[in-house]
Amino acid sequence: MKLDIKLALGKAWNDLQSLDVQNPGAWPTWVRIAASILLALIIIGGGLWFLVKPLREELAAAEAQEVDLRGEFERKQKKVAALDAYKDQLKEMERSFGAMLRQLPSRTEVANLLADISQTRVASALEEELFQPQPEMPKDFYAEIPNRIIVTGGYHEMGAFVSAVAALPRIVTIDEVELKPAGGTAPRGELRMTALAKTYRYLEEGEITPPAGAKK
Numbered sequence: 001m002k003l004d005i006k007l008a009l010g011k012a013w014n015d016l017q018s019l020d021v022q023n024p025g026a027w028p029t030w031v032r033i034a035a036s037i038l039l040a041l042i043i044i045g046g047g048l049w050f051l052v053k054p055l056r057e058e059l060a061a062a063e064a065q066e067v068d069l070r071g072e073f074e075r076k077q078k079k080v081a082a083l084d085a086y087k088d089q090l091k092e093m094e095r096s097f098g099a100m101l102r103q104l105p106s107r108t109e110v111a112n113l114l115a116d117i118s119q120t121r122v123a124s125a126l127e128e129e130l131f132q133p134q135p136e137m138p139k140d141f142y143a144e145i146p147n148r149i150i151v152t153g154g155y156h157e158m159g160a161f162v163s164a165v166a167a168l169p170r171i172v173t174i175d176e177v178e179l180k181p182a183g184g185t186a187p188r189g190e191l192r193m194t195a196l197a198k199t200y201r202y203l204e205e206g207e208i209t210p211p212a213g214a215k216k
Contacts, residue, residue: 110145110199110201113168113170113172113199114131114133114147114199116168116170117147117149117165117168117172117197117199118131120161120164120165120168121149121151121161123164124153124157124158124160124161124164125153125154125157126151126152126153126157126158126161127151127152127153128149128150128151129150129151129152129192130148130149130150131147131148131149132147132148132149133145133146133147133148134146134147134148134196138203141202141203142200142201142202142203143200143201143202143203144198144200145198145199145200145201146196146197146198147196147197147198147199148194148195148196149193149194149195149196149197150192150193150194150195151192151193152182152190152191152192152193153190153191153193154189154190154191155191158179158191158193162174165197170199171199171200172197172198172199173197173198174195174196174197174198175195175196175198176194176195176196177193177194177195178193178194178195179191179192179193180192180194
């Protein structure tokens with residue numbers, strides 16, 4: 001058996017050495033079959049290398065792009081989901097801003113507001129030494145109207161005055177407060193309060209100065 005195999009291999013080797021490359025038709029049958037199979041494998045392998053590999057690379061690129069698009073979609077979906085909450089917050093801010101704006105008097109209401117401050121001072125049993133309106137100070141959409149005041153009276157009366165001013169329906173703030181003994185002919189224990197009572201009014205459309213460089 002081994003001898004037969006050796007003889008067959010020897011004959012096959014001799015056949016391969018005696019092949020005429022220029023005349024494939026004269027090759028033994030088994031050589032032609034083997035050569036055909038080998039050529040088919042080479043063609044299939046080359047086709048897989050040159051055709052399938054680019055497709056695999058395109059597939060990998062498409063998969064990476066799909067991951068990026070999926071992440072972008074999820075981010076945008078979260079933003080859309082939060083949009084209603086943002087809208088609700090914006091409406092609440094607009095309502096709060098509108099409520100604050102309604103607390104600012106117009107130009108025609110400022111005089112009444114100053115009169116309310118004076119009446120509050122009278123109701124608090126304080127004596128007025130000075131009530132001097134200062135020049136307006138325009139801001140973005142409102143004007144600040146400071147008023148220099150000097151009043152005398154007891155400590156509790158001054159506390160009641162400040163509380164009553166803070167409770168006015170319009171916004172009034174008390175700044176630069178300075179308390180000293182009244183001295184002079186004032187009764188003992190009386191105080192003199194110097195302060196700056198600031199009120200505010202909203203600017204009308206024609207009074208608002210647009211920022212520099214802003215389009216009309």
